[in-house]
Amino acid sequence: MNKICLLLLGVVLFFCTACFESGKLEDLDKKIVSLKQDLSMANEAVAEYEKNRPQSLTVLMDTVRKNEGYYQVLERLGVERNDRGAIVLALQDSVELSNLRVGQKFHVAKDANGATQVFRFSPNPSVVHLLFKNPTTKQFEYKLVEKPLTVKQSIFSGHIVQGGTLHGTLISVGIPARMSGVVAGVLQCKIPFSSVQPGDRFRIMLEESFYKDSIWISGKVLYAEFDGRVVGHHEAFLYNDPDPKSTYNAHYTENGEALIFDGLRYPLDRLHITSPFGTRTHPVSGVRKMHYGIDYGSPKGSPVYAVAKGKVVVSGYDQYSGNKIAIRHVDNSVSYYMHLSSRGVGVGAQVTGGQVIGRVGSTGRSTGPHLHLGFKNAKGQWINPKSKTMIATPKLQGERMARLTQQIAGIRKNLEKLESTEPQTIEGSTVKVKQQVVSK
Numbered sequence: 014m015n016k017i018c019l020l021l022l023g024v025v026l027f028f029c030t031a032c033f034e035s036g037k038l039e040d041l042d043k044k045i046v047s048l049k050q051d052l053s054m055a056n057e058a059v060a061e062y063e064k065n066r067p068q069s070l071t072v073l074m075d076t077v078r079k080n081e082g083y084y085q086v087l088e089r090l091g092v093e094r095n096d097r098g099a100i101v102l103a104l105q106d107s108v109e110l111s112n113l114r115v116g117q118k119f120h121v122a123k124d125a126n127g128a129t130q131v132f133r134f135s136p137n138p139s140v141v142h143l144l145f146k147n148p149t150t151k152q153f154e155y156k157l158v159e160k161p162l163t164v165k166q167s168i169f170s171g172h173i174v175q176g177g178t179l180h181g182t183l184i185s186v187g188i189p190a191r192m193s194g195v196v197a198g199v200l201q202c203k204i205p206f207s208s209v210q211p212g213d214r215f216r217i218m219l220e221e222s223f224y225k226d227s228i229w230i231s232g233k234v235l236y237a238e239f240d241g242r243v244v245g246h247h248e249a250f251l252y253n254d255p256d257p258k259s260t261y262n263a264h265y266t267e268n269g270e271a272l273i274f275d276g277l278r279y280p281l282d283r284l285h286i287t288s289p290f291g292t293r294t295h296p297v298s299g300v301r302k303m304h305y306g307i308d309y310g311s312p313k314g315s316p317v318y319a320v321a322k323g324k325v326v327v328s329g330y331d332q333y334s335g336n337k338i339a340i341r342h343v344d345n346s347v348s349y350y351m352h353l354s355s356r357g358v359g360v361g362a363q364v365t366g367g368q369v370i371g372r373v374g375s376t377g378r379s380t381g382p383h384l385h386l387g388f389k390n391a392k393g394q395w396i397n398p399k400s401k402t403m404i405a406t407p408k409l410q411g412e413r414m415a416r417l418t419q420q421i422a423g424i425r426k427n428l429e430k431l432e433s434t435e436p437q438t439i440e441g442s443t444v445k446v447k448q449q450v451v452s453k
């Protein structure tokens with residue numbers, strides 16, 4: 014502001030000198046009036062700018078520690094109680110809040126009054142979840158930033174050596190345990206591993222994404238093949254539904270048969286866990302409480318399926334669970350479905366696994382539409398429903414089956430393409446790798 018004043022004063026002085034020299038005093042008066050106006054306008058502009066200039070924010074960072082949830086980290090960062098709740102609410106549709114890992118970083122940016130204006134969470138180097146507080150509505154607005162990844166496909170092929178296992182062989186060549194586990198899991202359905210012989214051949218096709226070419230972000234098993242002297246020839250294909258959270262995303266045989274031993278039917282078509290089983294800290298109140306089930310966020314009205322066949326033992330309403338249904342299964346375990354908007358079955362009804370028994374709602378003590386799924390074992394103890402294997406269907410049908418057939422053709426084409434590339438050998442292993450970048 015001082016600079017502007019000095020400048021204007023300089024201009025005034027210049028004109029004064031000029032005017033005295035020419036002796037036109039009336040003109041000078043006019044000039045002074047106009048310059049005074051300019052000066053007052055400049056002052057107003059400066060004041061306006063000072064009032065509205067972007068606030069300088071202070072950025073703080075903290076990391077997730079063992080046994081911590083969002084609440085603890087946000088509290089340590091000094092985020093105000095209401096904002097803690099608002100942040101969790103604003104994120105829960107986009108981020109699976111129960112998947113926090115030790116070491117993950119939270120950033121918050123606060124204004125001069127200590128109020129949180131920006132929240133940043135980056136679960137891995139390629140993804141950033143951002144929340145900005147809208148200055149008008151005072152609500153957090155969500156923005157996702159995804160950085161480009163390099164996607165590679167690879168085939169690992171080899172044979173079982175004397176005393177070796179498939180899982181052990183895959184781990185030894187550096188395939189992440191999560192994916193080796195998937196391979197073993199799907200093949201196990203068809204292959205009794207005790208009948209696996211040395212010399213039996215396998216072929217696995219993976220698709221992995223990397224950040225900056227080398228930081229592993231994620232991977233999936235597109236294909237697994239096993240050809241055994243005793244167990245015979247088996248193939249497994251990954252089915253990809255248009256919805257990445259669809260419960261149908263799993264491995265199937267070429268005929269669409271699910272590769273899973275025996276599983277419960279998922280209670281919904283889409284899984285998004287908003288609150289897991291176990292002790293949780295309420296994001297707003299900070300109170301620690303046991304949660305005897307899993308909450309799945311889902312739009313109101315979505316169909317809810319019986320997880321297995323059984324008899325309806327509860328179909329009613331109470332102020333906490335809202336509309337709830339309980340089904341006793343043949344092994345005497347009981348599944349519970351709560352907060353429903355509507356119930357489609359009454360006490361005593363016999364239901365089959367996958368039958369629609371009601372619709373997702375937000376009745377009872379609930380902050381938004383979700384399904385609370387509880388599960389009691391035969392002894393009447395609450396168990397984590399996640400400990401049960403769940404599948405969407407034993408066999409794909411209709412449109413999904415047609416899509417699988419199409420995807421299998423694509424996988425076979427890619428296999429052929431990959432097979433034509435030069436193999437790399439892995440030191441100390443009989444396994445060969447063929448790899449290519451499919452997108453960057």
Ligand SMILES: [Zn+2]
Pocket residue numbers: 288304306307308385386
């Ligand atoms: Zn719940």
